[in-house]
Amino acid sequence: MKDQNKKWAFLFIVLNLVLFLLFFAWPAILGVYYSFTEYNGNVATFIGLENYINLFQDPSFYKSLSRTFLYTAVGVPFIYITSLLVSVLLVSKHTKGKNVAKVIFFLPWLISPIVVGVLWRWMFGESFGFINYIIQLIGGEPIAWSSDGNYAFLVVLFATAWMHLAFNMLIFIGALISIPKSLYEAAEIDGGSGWQKFRYITLPSISSTSFLVILLSVFNLMKEFPMVQSLTNGGPGTDTTFLVQYIYxxxxxxxxxxxxxxxxxxLFVILLVFSLLQFKFTRGGRVDE
Structure with a gap:
């Protein structure tokens, strides 16, 4: 039986290794090679570092890169805070209707990012959007959600948080329910407030989970494409054209x-450097007591 299990284990490992080499490693190697060539889909001509030289002299690249950094710098804390807040409420003994709420918050995870973009585009359309329709019903003026770059950025930000909430919620809930109840009971005996229990018990206990959520959020936002493409198509103009849209x-x-x-x-180097720095400063997701 042990030998048979080893064979199956080896088979599964080989299959995953083949898939990894075929769909991840090989495309990555081709990407590195093509970056040193002038390639239009037919013939690849080696040109050395010319692409990189032109890249770092391209204002459009710096514009899309700065927007991506802004999107990530604002979006990651927003996603982290909203996900953690919802998770804390859903595990609280004082919250009513938690099972129904979990289903509602989980639904966005079942929707394709393209569908999420189309849905939010319908909600925030200037001439046909549901939100502007409600605003007009109460006597307000319609908001230029699509033609104003700042408003378009806010719509993308909220859509991103809504889309990623479910996955982060599941991770946080798993971490929160694993915290020993005796810690909170001891804090109550010592007269600790709700904020003190959250700050000195909850946050340190989920430090590894926070590291994972922040790391994945940075990756997701730096590489976000289908939702933004279907929601704004990089517009208005290029105000929501992030680095992946620029690559496309x-x-x-x-x-x-x-x-x-x-x-x-x-983009790969940026993500790699961020991962290494965060791993170093958080000691692999662990925070010293």
Whole structure:
């Protein structure tokens, strides 16, 4: 029986390894190679570092990169706070209707990112949107959700938080219910307030989970594409064109595959550096007592 289990285990490992090499490692190697070539989908001509030189002289690249950093810098704390707040409420003994609330908050995870973008575009359309319809019903003026860059950015931000809430909620709930109840009971005996229990018991106890949620959120926002593409298509103008949209535009619409590959390599380095720094400063997701 043990030998048979080893065979099955080895088979599953080999299958996963083949899939990893075929769909992750090989495309990554091709991306590195294409970043040093002038490739339009037909013939790849080696040009060395020319793509990278042109990239770091391109104002459009810096504009999309700065928007991506802003989107991530604002979005990650917003997603973290909302996810943690909802999770704390859903595990609280004082909250009523928790089972129904869990189902409602879980629903966005079952929806495709493209559908999420279309749904929020319908809600926040300027001439046909549901939100502007409600505003007009109560006597207000319709808001330029699509033609104003700031409003469009806010819509993308809220749609992102709504879309990622469910997954983070599941992770946080699992961490929160594993905290020993004796810690809270001891805090109550010592006269600790709700905020003190949250600050000195809850947050330190879920530090590893917080590390995971923040890391995944950074990755998700830095690479966000289908939801933003279907919601704003990078507009108005290029006000919501983030780095992945820029890669798509140059690689597929302009057929500059080599140049787009160079941008992809820059994005990979940024994510790698962030991961290493966060892992170092949090000691692998652990916080010293």
């Amino acid at each position: 535009e140059t690689g597929f619409n302009q057929m500059k595959v080599g140049y787009a590959s160079a941008v992809s390599m820059v």
